[in-house]
Amino acid sequence: MLFKLRIEKMVQGGEGFARLPDGRACFVQGGLPNELCNVELVQNKKDFARGRAVEILERSDDRVQSKCALFGKCGGCSLQHLDPLKQSAYLERVERENFRRLAHAELPENFAIHVGPAWDYRNRARVVLKADKSGKVVYGFRKQESRSIATFESCPVLTPALNAFLKENAAKIFAPFVGRRAFELDVNLFDNGKGEISYFYRDMPAKEFAKNACSVVDIAGCKIHSDASVFFQSNLSLLPELVKSVQVAVDEGIASGEASDAWLIDLFSGVGFFAAILKDRFKKITTVERDDGCLKHAKVNLGESVGRVVENVSAPAENWLVENVVDTPATLIVDPPRTGLPLDALNAIVKSSVNRLVYVSCDPVTLARDYAKFAAAGFSLKKAEGFAFYPQTPHLEMLFVLSR
């Protein structure tokens, strides 16, 4: 059954919000604010529904033709129908409302979103390689809500170097697996920004790992060692702006006396990314990361730290915080995954002597949730910035500075 609905606004996740005739909220994929759409329901719950705009009866001026043939099929890039130049303004409105609703607070008036290139930006991806019926090796993205694969020849958000690499090397990477029935190979790919591609798949032979998985990224005057099996930021074009903002936030903390240069604690540190860039400012540095694969890189990235104490800890951040009482006003950076801060970690920070926190987040929803808890414990929001690391999608990277 179709409903003719007027989209009122965009909500977290990029869907349009509308009301069904019975008053229930309906989240509409593909509908933009102010548009009148024919909506087909895909989920019909007691309190709300989800739908898909199957016909746009009155168009928004901000609607554009999607660029990619896989739009709506691969599960990524769900905002391709919105003018790339307008996406950050829409996301800013969404985040202001999200924060109001979840944290019962206002984002600062000067909250703004840093933007970079709309296409060709994504330097890290996971693709699936397989042989088609004729034996030809093809590749694609795994669709979000199923195990099936949307194949592509070229993806317009991947860097040109990643697209070229796939075209030239997919068959070679898949060669050892040819003949295995219905076999699919998940491969992580990483472009280090200089067009040098590294890749990784599970159970990759050690020799191949040493030759093909490792990478070095030049950023902020540092050479950061990593490999394609572990986390690394996915938008190298915009990353220098995030790094700059983190540097400014850290320097302001030290200058104000709220945080000290005696000790930098980088939690959820990956390969020691932020600590490596900031290391010259501090007498002691601790990085904490639970993925063991990061440890050897963190040791290298913080290796040239003569004259200062460095500890690279491989452990869950919450365990480290509970076991190591931070009783000085150290400089603290946290950059957790989408799930946000584990409650034990948040409580330990509140109990510690840390007075200032630089919180890098890849999920504004869990960030707002965590902020509300910090606010209840006496922290206030000093600074908020957004980073459009994933154009054509509703995802946003955020930086908060909190202090008490």
Ligand SMILES: C[S@@+](CC[C@H](N)C(=O)[O-])C[C@H]1O[C@@H](n2cnc3c(N)ncnc32)[C@H](O)[C@@H]1O
């Ligand atoms: C968003 S990434 C940030 C990494 C790093 N700050 C960077 O910029 O490259 C989050 C990292 O947290 C790690 N992680 C996830 N849960 C963790 C936990 N409970 N304790 C410690 N590290 C964790 C992940 O392995 C990942 O490397």
